[in-house]
Structure formats: C-alpha cells, structure tokens
Amino acid sequence: MKILDGKQVRQADAYTIAQEPISPLALMERAAHAFVHWYINQFVQTRPVAIFCGQGNNGGDGLAIARILSQRSYSIQVYLVAHTSNPSDDYRANLDRLQGHHRPILLSSEADIPELSDQVIIIDALLGSGLNRPADGLLAVTIDKINHCDNKKVAVDIASGLFMDRLNAPSDAIVKPDYTVSFQFPKLPFLLPHSAAYAGEWHVVDIGLAKDFIAHCDTPYELTDYESAERLKKPRAKYAHKGTFGHALIIAGSYGKVGAAVLAAKACLRAGVGLLTLHIPKCAYEIVQVSVPEAMASIDVKKKINTLLPELQGYTAVGIGPGLGQHTGTLQMLQQLLSLATCPLVIDADALNLLSENKELFGLIPRKSILTPHPKEFERLAGPGRSDLDRLHKGREFAQKHGVIICLKGAHTAVIDDCGRVYFNTTGNPGMATGGTGDVLTGVITALLAQGYSPVAAARLGVYAHGQAGDAAIKKTGMAGLTASDVAEHLRLD
Ligand SMILES: NC(=O)C1=CN([C@@H]2O[C@H](COP(=O)(O)OP(=O)(O)OC[C@H]3O[C@@H](n4cnc5c(N)ncnc54)[C@H](OP(=O)(O)O)[C@@H]3O)[C@@H](O)[C@H]2O)[C@@H](O)CC1
Numbered sequence: 001m002k003i004l005d006g007k008q009v010r011q012a013d014a015y016t017i018a019q020e021p022i023s024p025l026a027l028m029e030r031a032a033h034a035f036v037h038w039y040i041n042q043f044v045q046t047r048p049v050a051i052f053c054g055q056g057n058n059g060g061d062g063l064a065i066a067r068i069l070s071q072r073s074y075s076i077q078v079y080l081v082a083h084t085s086n087p088s089d090d091y092r093a094n095l096d097r098l099q100g101h102h103r104p105i106l107l108s109s110e111a112d113i114p115e116l117s118d119q120v121i122i123i124d125a126l127l128g129s130g131l132n133r134p135a136d137g138l139l140a141v142t143i144d145k146i147n148h149c150d151n152k153k154v155a156v157d158i159a160s161g162l163f164m165d166r167l168n169a170p171s172d173a174i175v176k177p178d179y180t181v182s183f184q185f186p187k188l189p190f191l192l193p194h195s196a197a198y199a200g201e202w203h204v205v206d207i208g209l210a211k212d213f214i215a216h217c218d219t220p221y222e223l224t225d226y227e228s229a230e231r232l233k234k235p236r237a238k239y240a241h242k243g244t245f246g247h248a249l250i251i252a253g254s255y256g257k258v259g260a261a262v263l264a265a266k267a268c269l270r271a272g273v274g275l276l277t278l279h280i281p282k283c284a285y286e287i288v289q290v291s292v293p294e295a296m297a298s299i300d301v302k303k304k305i306n307t308l309l310p311e312l313q314g315y316t317a318v319g320i321g322p323g324l325g326q327h328t329g330t331l332q333m334l335q336q337l338l339s340l341a342t343c344p345l346v347i348d349a350d351a352l353n354l355l356s357e358n359k360e361l362f363g364l365i366p367r368k369s370i371l372t373p374h375p376k377e378f379e380r381l382a383g384p385g386r387s388d389l390d391r392l393h394k395g396r397e398f399a400q401k402h403g404v405i406i407c408l409k410g411a412h413t414a415v416i417d418d419c420g421r422v423y424f425n426t427t428g429n430p431g432m433a434t435g436g437t438g439d440v441l442t443g444v445i446t447a448l449l450a451q452g453y454s455p456v457a458a459a460r461l462g463v464y465a466h467g468q469a470g471d472a473a474i475k476k477t478g479m480a481g482l483t484a485s486d487v488a489e490h491l492r493l494d
Pocket residue numbers: 009010012013027028031054055056057058059060061083084085086087088126127128129130131132133134135136139156157158183184207209
C-alpha cells in the first residue's frame with residue numbers, strides 16, 4: 001500500500017472525480033459510509049456520539065457521518081467551529097442535508113464547549129488534510145478541551161492539527177485520538193515515533209479512489225502489509241532439496257555473547273535456509289553444537305572472539321554482527337570480509353559499530369548489502385537526526401550514497417532501498433523491545449538472502465515475518481513475557 005503526500009491525495013481525488021466519474025459530494029458520501037462501516041463494528045448504538053466539525057471537507061465528512069449514524073439510530077450531537085470565511089461547498093451541502101435530522105450547536109467561545117459524559121464517543125472532524133497552518137484560537141481551545149477528556153476519540157482521516165507532510169512544532173494543538181480512520185492511504189506521520197501518538201490505532205478504509213492513478217503515483221513511501229508480503233514470498237517447489245535453499249554463513253558471538261549467535265542461527269533455520277554454518281570463537285563450540293544441532297560450526301583460532309575469516313566459497317549469503325564484540329582482530333576480519341565478499345552481506349550490531357568507528361570502510365561495503373541498525377546504531381553510522389523525518393531523510397541519503405539497504409529498526413521498521421524508497425513494516429509489537437530480537441532478525445534476513453531472495457525482498461519479507469512471529473508469540477506469552485527465543489520459535493515463512 002502506497003503512502004501519498006497531500007498534493008498527490010488531492011490529485012487522486014480530482015482524477016477519480018473526473019474519470020469515474022463521480023461528483024465530489026458523492027465521493028464525500030462514500031468516504032462517510034466507509035467511516036461509518038468501520039465505526040458501527042467498533043461502537044454499539046447505546047454510546048452517544050459527539051461530532052466536532054470544522055468547515056472544510058473534513059467537517060463535511062463529519063456532517064455526513066452524523067446524518068448516517070443518526071439514520072442508524074445512534075444518538076448524535078454535532079458541534080460546529082466556524083474557522084473560515086470560506087466554508088467548502090460540500091460542507092455547506094452536508095449542512096443542508098442534515099437539516100430535518102438534527103440541529104448542530106455552533107461553538108462561538110470556550111464557554112460553549114460542552115462537558116461530555118464518559119459514555120460519549122468523540123468524532124474529530126475539525127480539520128483534515130487541508131491543514132495549512134497550526135490550529136489556533138477557538139479551534140486550538142476546542143482541541144485542547146477534547147484532549148483533556150477521557151472519552152474515546154476517533155479522528156476522521158487524520159487528527160485535527162496534525163500536518164500530513166511536514167513537522168508540527170511541539171506547541172501545536174493536535175487532537176490525540178484513540179483511533180484514526182484514514183481514507184484510502186495511511187499518512188506519513190502515523191509511522192513516525194514522535195507523531196504516532198496523534199494517530200492512535202489507525203485503520204485505512206477504501207473510498208474507491210482510482211486504482212490506475214494510485215498505481216502510477218510516484219512516491220518514496222510504501223507499506224509492507226499482508227498483501228505485499230504475500231506477493232514477495234516464493235513457494236517451495238515439490239522436488240526441492242536442501243541445496244535449493246542456499247548455504248548461509250553467520251559470523252557471530254564472542255565470550256559472554258554466544259547467545260546472540262545461537263538466536264541468529266535458530267532464526268535462520270526457521271526462515272527456511274538449506275544449510276547453515278556458524279563461524280564462532282572456540283568458547284562457543286559446545287554451546288552451539290548442543291543448542292543448534294542443525295548448524296555446522298566453523299571454529300575461529302581465538303578462544304573468545306572471531307578474528308579469522310573462513311573461506312567464503314560456497315556460501316550464498318553471509319550475515320555478520322550479533323554478539324561479535326569490537327576487538328581489533330574482529331575489525332580486521334570485517335575489513336577482509338568487506339573486501340572479499342562477492343555477495344551482499346547482512347551487517348548488524350557490533351559489525352555496524354565497527355563500521356561507525358572506521359568510516360573509511362564504508363566504500364568497501366558490497367553493493368546491496370543490508371544494514372540493520374537500531375536508532376542508536378544508525379546515529380553512530382550517519383550522525384544524529386533532528387527529527388524522525390530528518391532521520392528518514394538521512395537514511396535515504398545514506399542508502400543511495402553507499403548503494404546499500406537499510407533496515408531502520410523500530411515500531412514500524414523502515415526498509416530503505418538503494419534508490420531511497422522506504423517500506424514501512426506493519427507487524428510487530430512493543431513486546432519485541434527486548435534483548436536479542438535484533439539477532440533473530442539478522443538470522444531471518446540472512447536465510448532469505450541465502451535462498452535467492454533479492455536483497456530488498458529479503459529485507460522487507462524478513463522484517464515482516466519477524467514482526468509477525470512476535471505477534472504470534474505474544475498470544476502465548478503476553479507482551480512483557482516475550483523473549484527473543486519465542487520470536488525465533490514462532491517464525492513462519494509460508
Ligand atoms: N481524497 C480524499 O482523501 C477525500 C477526502 N475527503 C476529506 O477532505 C478532507 C480535506 O478537505 P479540505 O482540503 O477541505 O481540508 P480541511 O482540513 O477539511 O479544511 C481546510 C480548510 O480549513 C482552513 N484551514 C486550514 N488550516 C487551518 C487552521 N489551522 N485553522 C483554521 N482554518 C484552517 C482552510 O481554509 P483557509 O482558512 O486557509 O482559507 C480550508 O478552508 C480530508 O481530510 C478528508 O476528510 C473526503 O471528503 C472525500 C475524499
């Protein structure tokens with residue numbers, strides 16, 4: 001699913017209106033019905049509804065939603081905030097249509113803003129994607145008042161006051177909804193950590209904007225959702241044998257951090273690799289042989305760290321980093337790997353930290369290698385970002401400059417390809433914020449690369465499947481109880 005900017009959404013709107021053809025008012029009606037369809041599945045009729053409307057098309061949606069809910073026997077009350085001398089045509093048309101069903105209350109000062117009983121659900125239709133400056137005056141006061149109630153809140157399309165394409169200032173008045181029901185596309189701020197609170201749990205509803213227009217729309221931002229993940233998957237052929245699924249090499253572990261190697265190995269096997277060799281220091285030998293008997297071991301000359309690069313011939317993918325440590329000998333080995341590798345690598349954890357400490361090595365990273373930094377590791381690599389958006393831009397610049405794929409890990413991990421395209425992940429949960437889950441991800445992506453997935457597909461599908469495993473696991477363990485081992489155990493690639 002693509003993520004469009006405000007201008008593109010308006011173009012998609014205009015194209016649909018002209019090509020389908022459909023009147024703008026009928027399109028608004030369709031959007032309102034899509035919202036109501038979601039709403040009635042979520043909230044029962046006995047909960048009264050307070051709908052706060054502005055005078056643009058978002059307010060027009062609010063009025064249409066009010067009418068449809070009232071026709072479905074929901075008890076509604078509309079509150080209007082007059083904020084422009086030029087209300088939209090479809091707002092006016094829906095105000096007319098509401099006559100005879102319901103009488104809206106015009107808010108003209110703070111004193112008019114009602115106290116609502118706990119049972120009331122608030123629908124926020126004050127401002128939508130047409131926001132062109134921070135909300136102020138009575139709008140800001142109303143937003144503030146809404147935010148101070150404990151009532152459940154649902155934003156229509158986007159929370160009022162939240163910019164779609166640019167950063168809000170910390171002092172801006174923005175509705176903090178429990179839910180956002182977004183038309184046709186998710187909005188970029190829903191996916192960024194600092195603005196996610198202004199989306200709540202978001203849902204996208206289809207309002208039938210022209211599919212051909214959307215397909216040709218050029219945007220750097222997309223989601224990896226269920227459909228796109230399914231499209232990325234390759235079935236396992238009936239006559240396949242273990243050679244069909246590649247031979248992965250994972251270089252990981254050091255004294256005290258052998259667990260990271262074990263986690264990466266278990267995940268790599270669960271993600272369907274044909275053969276796996278783990279390169280580990282001597283101290284890890286028995287641990288690995290006992291805990292991951294399916295993996296072969298390549299033993300370093302050193303007892304506690306990895307220093308000697310094994311022969312690379314025969315491996316179809318190499319992952320390096322989990323639990324590696326940052327010793328000089330390990331750095332030399334990494335440098336050798338970067339120089340000699342003929343296939344893209346998966347580079348994680350301490351291998352990334354070693355690169356950050358030795359930026360002259362950036363030029364040696366094989367093209368289309370996959371780097372999997374968490375935010376701190378990314379900051380070490382590319383410098384601090386002033387905001388989530390700035391960090392994303394830095395990631396896109398870095399990926400293009402060095403010809404690599406970056407998995408910027410977090411709640412909606414962003415896979416950034418070497419052309420600067422960004423794929424936000426849609427799976428995973430806060431239970432995964434626990435030590436070792438990153439090592440599991442390295443194992444998964446390495447397995448997919450080894451099986452012949454393209455680097456971008458391996459990164460997108462790996463990140464998706466990793467989050468999906470976390471989501472499956474918490475059904476048994478709960479969020480707090482989730483461990484990285486649970487994530488590895490619940491991986492399912494088909
Ligand atoms: N294709 C789709 O997705 C569809 C989208 N639809 C809906 O349309 C919505 C977008 O509608 P929209 O363009 O009329 O924008 P919206 O935010 O309602 O109002 C903008 C108005 O507010 C004003 N204004 C702006 N900022 C302000 C501020 N801070 N403080 C005060 N005033 C401010 C500005 O005028 P100004 O005052 O600048 O003259 C303008 O008049 C979208 O979110 C979705 O709900 C569906 O109906 C159908 C299909």
